[in-house]
Amino acid sequence: xxxxxxxxxxxxxxxxxxxxxxxxxxxxxxxxxxxxxxxxxxxxxxxxxxxxxxxxxxxxxxxxxxxxxxxxxxxxxxxxxxxxxxxxxxxxxxxxxxxxxxxxxxxxxxxxxxxxxxxxxxxxxxxxxxxxxxxxxxxxxxxxxxxxxxxxxxxxxxxxxxxxxxxxxxxxxxxxxxxxxxxxxxxxxxxxxxxxxxxxxxxxxxxxxxxxxxxxxxxxxxxxxxxxxxxxxxxxxxxxxxxxxxxxxxxxxxxxxxxxxxxxxxxxxxxxxxxxxxxxxxxxxxxxxxxxxxxxxxxxxxxxx
Amino acid sequence: xxxxxxxxxxxxxxxxxxxxxxxxxxxxxxxxxxxxxxxxxxxxxxxxxxxxxxxxxxxxxxxxxxxxxxxxxxxxxxxxxxxxxxxxxxxxxxxxxxxxxxxxxxxxxxxxxxxxxxxxxxxxxxxxxxxxxxxxxxxxxxxxxxxxxxxxxxxxxxxxxxxxxxxxxxxxxxxxxxxxxxxxxxxxxxxxxxxxxxxxxxxxxxxxxxxxxxxxxxxxxxxxxxxxxxxxxxxxxxxxxxxxxxxxxxxxxxxxxxxxxxxxxxxxxxxxxxxxxxxxxxxxxxxxxxxxxxxxxxxxxx
Ligand code: SF4
Ligand code: SF4
Numbered sequence: 001x002x003x004x005x006x007x008x009x010x011x012x013x014x015x016x017x018x019x020x021x022x023x024x025x026x027x028x029x030x031x032x033x034x035x036x037x038x039x040x041x042x043x044x045x046x047x048x049x050x051x052x053x054x055x056x057x058x059x060x061x062x063x064x065x066x067x068x069x070x071x072x073x074x075x076x077x078x079x080x081x082x083x084x085x086x087x088x089x090x091x092x093x094x095x096x097x098x099x100x101x102x103x104x105x106x107x108x109x110x111x112x113x114x115x116x117x118x119x120x121x122x123x124x125x126x127x128x129x130x131x132x133x134x135x136x137x138x139x140x141x142x143x144x145x146x147x148x149x150x151x152x153x154x155x156x157x158x159x160x161x162x163x164x165x166x167x168x169x170x171x172x173x174x175x176x177x178x179x180x181x182x183x184x185x186x187x188x189x190x191x192x193x194x195x196x197x198x199x200x201x202x203x204x205x206x207x208x209x210x211x212x213x214x215x216x217x218x219x220x221x222x223x224x225x226x227x228x229x230x231x232x233x234x235x236x237x238x239x240x241x242x243x244x245x246x247x248x249x250x251x252x253x254x255x256x257x258x259x260x261x262x263x264x265x266x267x268x269x270x271x272x273x274x275x276x277x278x279x280x281x282x283x284x285x286x287x288x289x290x291x292x293x294x295x296x297x298x299x300x301x302x303x304x305x
Numbered sequence: 306x307x308x309x310x311x312x313x314x315x316x317x318x319x320x321x322x323x324x325x326x327x328x329x330x331x332x333x334x335x336x337x338x339x340x341x342x343x344x345x346x347x348x349x350x351x352x353x354x355x356x357x358x359x360x361x362x363x364x365x366x367x368x369x370x371x372x373x374x375x376x377x378x379x380x381x382x383x384x385x386x387x388x389x390x391x392x393x394x395x396x397x398x399x400x401x402x403x404x405x406x407x408x409x410x411x412x413x414x415x416x417x418x419x420x421x422x423x424x425x426x427x428x429x430x431x432x433x434x435x436x437x438x439x440x441x442x443x444x445x446x447x448x449x450x451x452x453x454x455x456x457x458x459x460x461x462x463x464x465x466x467x468x469x470x471x472x473x474x475x476x477x478x479x480x481x482x483x484x485x486x487x488x489x490x491x492x493x494x495x496x497x498x499x500x501x502x503x504x505x506x507x508x509x510x511x512x513x514x515x516x517x518x519x520x521x522x523x524x525x526x527x528x529x530x531x532x533x534x535x536x537x538x539x540x541x542x543x544x545x546x547x548x549x550x551x552x553x554x555x556x557x558x559x560x561x562x563x564x565x566x567x568x569x570x571x572x573x574x575x576x577x578x579x580x581x582x583x584x585x586x587x588x589x590x591x592x593x594x595x596x597x598x599x600x601x602x603x604x605x606x607x
Binding site: 010011012013014016017018019020021022023024040041044045048051052079080081082083085086088089091092094096097098099100102103137141142144145146148149150152153154155156160163164165166167168170171172174175179192193194196197200201204279283286289290293294296297 | 311364366372373375383385387430433434435436437438439454455456457458459460462463464465466467468469470471472474476477478479556558559560561562563564565566567569570572573575576577579580581582583584585586587588590591592593594595597598599
C-alpha cells in the first residue's frame, strides 16, 4: 500500500471493487463445500460398497457422511448473520435460490444419511437401512454439485464466469474426498473401487479445471495467483500424489492406502478453499468485473455491425 | 435478448410478482450533470431511514469520504477529479459567469459528481437468490429487504451485479435502499429526491422518467456535451432495465459502475443443468469404479 491519496483513474473509481465480495468466512463456506462433497460422494461409494459386499467400507463411509453433513450444516448455520433465524431457510421453496434448494436438499439428505449410518452401526432394521442408503446415494451427488451453483449464481467473476465447469470440478473433488475417506477407513481387500475412484476424480478434476480456466480468459489468473494460486497448486500436488500412492501401493500396504487417502482428502480441501479464494480475489479487483463486461459489449457491437 | 422469466424485457415486474392492482412503477432518474456534490441526499437518507453511522474516516478520494454504497449507506455521492476532455465541458446549468469560466478553463480539471443508489433492477439478482423470501418486490416495482425475516445468509451480497446490498457487520443482516417504501405508501417522494436542491435526483413513474431523460440527453448533446449518455435506462439491458438509472458524463466504470451488468439468474437454467449432469457423472464415475475392478477380476488375474 502506498501512502497519499488514491490516484484518479479511468478504469475504475479509485481502484475500488465494483461488486461486493461475500462476507462469508472461508472455513465456514469453503468448509461447507468440502463437507457437502465428502458426505454426498461418500453416500454413493457407501451404497456401492454395501451392494458389492464391502461391509467395513460401507459402514465407515455411512458414518463419515453423517458426520460430514452434520458438520456442514453446523458451518452453514455458524456463518449466518442471525444463526437463530436458520429456520427461515425453510420458509419458502424457491428454485431461483440455490441456498433455498440446498436447505431443502440438506433437510432430505440429512435424515437419510443419518438413518443409513445408524442402521449400519447398530445392525438394526437392515431393510430400512438399505432404503436409507439408497436414498442418500441418490441425493448425495446433488448435494456434492449444487454448491457449485451456490457459488456460480452470483456476480463473482471467477465463479459465475465458470458456471458451466464448476459443478464438474466440485463433483470430481467430492469423489476424490470420498475415495480418500474409503482408503483411510477400508481394509485392503475392499479398497479397489476407492483406488479407481481416485483416478477418475483426479482426471476429472484436472479436465474441469482446465476447461474453467480456458473459459475464464483473463479472469483465470485469479486461480493461479496469490492465495488461490497456492491452494490450487497444493490441491493438484496432493491429488496427484494421493492418486499415485493409491494406485501403486494402495492394495499392498494399509499405511500407504491411508496416507494416500489423507492426501486425497487434503487435496479436496485445498481445491474448495482455492476456488473460494479465487472468487474473493476476482470480486475485489474491479478489472475482473469491468474487463469481461467490456469484452461482452465489444462482442455485441461487432455482431450488430 | 432472451425472452424468459429471469432476464430480458419485463414490462410490469410488480404485477408479475403477484400484485394485482399495482400502481405505476416508480423509480429514480439521477442526472449527474447537475449534481453539485452537496450530499444532501446522503444526509436525508441517513436521517429519514435512521441508518447508523458507519465510519468517519478520510479516504483521500477527493471530497468523497463515504466510499461507496453499503449496508449503512444507501445514497453515495461519488467525486471524480479528471482532466477536462478535449472540447467543451461547460454545462448549461446557470447563466455563464465569464470570469469564473475563465478560471475553470485554466485549472484544466473537472469534477464529476454522481449520487449512486440501489438500481431496483427489473430482474433483481439479490431477490432471486434470497432463500428466506426476505427480499421481495413491492407493489411499486421496487426491491425491499424485510428486516424481520433476513437471517443474514449473505448470498444476496455477491449476487448483486452493482455491489449495492451488504450485511451490516454489527447486525449480520442485509440492508439497502428501500426507495423509501414507507414514504411511497404515504404518497411522498423518497427523502433523497426531496432533499436534492438541483433536481439531480428525480423521482417519478419510470416511463415518464425515461422520456424526460431522453430529452435531457438530446438537450446536452445540442449544447455540445457529447459525452452525456444514459446508463441503466434500457429495458433490454442485462437486468431488464434499472428502476434507478443515470445520466453520466463518462464511462460507467469511472464512477464505479459496471459497464454491462447481467442478472446472474439469466444463466440459472444452464447452471442447474450442469449441476444435474455433474451429479450424474459423479454417480457414473462411482459406478465405473466398482464395475471396472469386477470386470477385470472376471477376465482373469490382474
Ligand atoms: S442493484 Fe443490487 S441490490 Fe439493488 S435491486 Fe439490483 S441486484 Fe438488488
Ligand atoms: S442475507 Fe437476508 S436478504 Fe440477503 S439473501 Fe440472505 S436472507 Fe435474503
